[in-house]
Amino acid sequence: MRLPRVKPEHAPHRSGDGTVRLGGALYGIASEIADADGWAWTALGLMDGTRPPAEIAAELRACYPVLTCEEAEGIVATLLSSGHVEDAAPEPCPELTEREKERHSRTRDYFRWVDLTPRDHGWEPQVRIKNARVVVLGLGGTGSHVAWTLAAAGVGRLHLVDPDVVELSNLNRQILYTEPDVGRLKAEVALDRLRQVNSEIGITAEAAAVDGPGRLARLIDGFDVLALCADRPRGPSGIQTWANRVCAEAGIPWVSGGYNGPLVSVGVFGPGGPCYECVRAGIPPCPGADYAWPGVTGASAGLSGHLVAHDVLALVTGVMSTPPGYFHGVMLLDPDGHVYARYPSRPDCDICS
CATH class of the missing domain: 3.40.50.720 (NAD(P)-binding Rossmann-like Domain)
Known part of the structure; x- marks a missing residue:
């Protein structure tokens, strides 16, 4: 993932005890993170589609010097694999024509919301439907x-x-x-x-x-x-x-x-x-x-x-x-x-x- 950002439908919320919730209240989609130190919350804030993962980990460590490089990179990697994050600069999808992408754009939005598998471009479910x-x-x-x-x-x-x-x-x-x-x-x-x-x-x-x-x-x-x-x-x-x-x-x-x-x-x-x-x-x-x-x-x-x-x-x-x-x-x-x-x-x- 080149420029990760949190999916808009999965915008994080943080409760008073530090628990971070992603994915809203939809059954089977929401995730909760125990985050008393604020590390995950800060990393998610840095995932705005403007930074690559290595830069996010470096800035996270700058905010929390107690973290080692490995720990900061591990936090970022865990969030990237959660399915709540997408790539702001996705790979191209040659399997679909531009007309097909326009026709099925709302379907892509739906699967982006409910699909918790990290994807290269987000069109993978539509390609499977086409095939x-x-x-x-x-x-x-x-x-x-x-x-x-x-x-x-x-x-x-x-x-x-x-x-x-x-x-x-x-x-x-x-x-x-x-x-x-x-x-x-x-x-x-x-x-x-x-x-x-x-x-x-x-x-x-x-x-x-x-x-x-x-x-x-x-x-x-x-x-x-x-x-x-x-x-x-x-x-x-x-x-x-x-x-x-x-x-x-x-x-x-x-x-x-x-x-x-x-x-x-x-x-x-x-x-x-x-x-x-x-x-x-x-x-x-x-x-x-x-x-x-x-x-x-x-x-x-x-x-x-x-x-x-x-x-x-x-x-x-x-x-x-x-x-x-x-x-x-x-x-x-x-x-x-x-x-x-x-x-x-x-x-x-x-x-x-």
């Missing part, structure tokens, strides 16, 4: 929002799959379609719409039904993540079980989401965590557990789709991702009703135990 290959299976209430969000985010290769045509009853929640599209294939309409959203990525589509695990395996071949937004066939041996086994065989993660009335939930599964069948076995039976209930608003469908897209982006960037093997979501009737379920692998599971 990602994602299948979106199902373009209904959840899937239409997923597809739009991933296209807008700049996922470099999107493949859209849905066998259905647009119906009038879809228009209360399925963001990609309008009244003139009724009767047209969803895959065809979605392809047209998303190419207008982002002409710089590769988007393909097919109007096909997935009728078994073999078809699903061929569909995901060569892709990095599956966004499963289809809900047929349902049941214990339905499409989610197919995805669980096929994606495990392929070694790729998958995200599935939907809505059961006011309950919006998403599952994230893949290498390194309990599989879908193990986690699902730990959840008590409940109505609509396979996303089969029809009651939905544009808001609940949008929430499910954006949560799925968020988890896909977390997987492909590696930023703020949780190890796979869990369901999470919200209960819209309860402001405090955050949903989280994670259960260990069953000892006899041949997929993840």
Whole structure:
């Protein structure tokens, strides 16, 4: 890092006992430093984007002669590795065009805020998104929002799959379609719409039904993540079980989401965590557990789709991702009703135990 400065969203605050807090109050981002002597506070003040690390360490030692050179350099190095500091003179990023940088500048700002991994230029998460290959299976209430969000985010290769045509009853929640599209294939309409959203990525589509695990395996071949937004066939041996086994065989993660009335939930599964069948076995039976209930608003469908897209982006960037093997979501009737379920692998599971 050539000219370190504290990220503006992580501006430090110092309490009366000398504790320094960085990153505000955001869960998983904030850090606290016990700093009774004021060394860290002074070093952070010197990190204003005008000095290289060696000069910061030298000025810190000038302020506190009790520090050795090694100690001053160690304090600076620790702060640089904390993720709360960025380079005011970042390295260039040749992987993205200037047009792409303008398009995704707000995304870069977001990842700068939440990403605690020191970066060369801050565009690394966006480069990973550009290089990602994602299948979106199902373009209904959840899937239409997923597809739009991933296209807008700049996922470099999107493949859209849905066998259905647009119906009038879809228009209360399925963001990609309008009244003139009724009767047209969803895959065809979605392809047209998303190419207008982002002409710089590769988007393909097919109007096909997935009728078994073999078809699903061929569909995901060569892709990095599956966004499963289809809900047929349902049941214990339905499409989610197919995805669980096929994606495990392929070694790729998958995200599935939907809505059961006011309950919006998403599952994230893949290498390194309990599989879908193990986690699902730990959840008590409940109505609509396979996303089969029809009651939905544009808001609940949008929430499910954006949560799925968020988890896909977390997987492909590696930023703020949780190890796979869990369901999470919200209960819209309860402001405090955050949903989280994670259960260990069953000892006899041949997929993840």
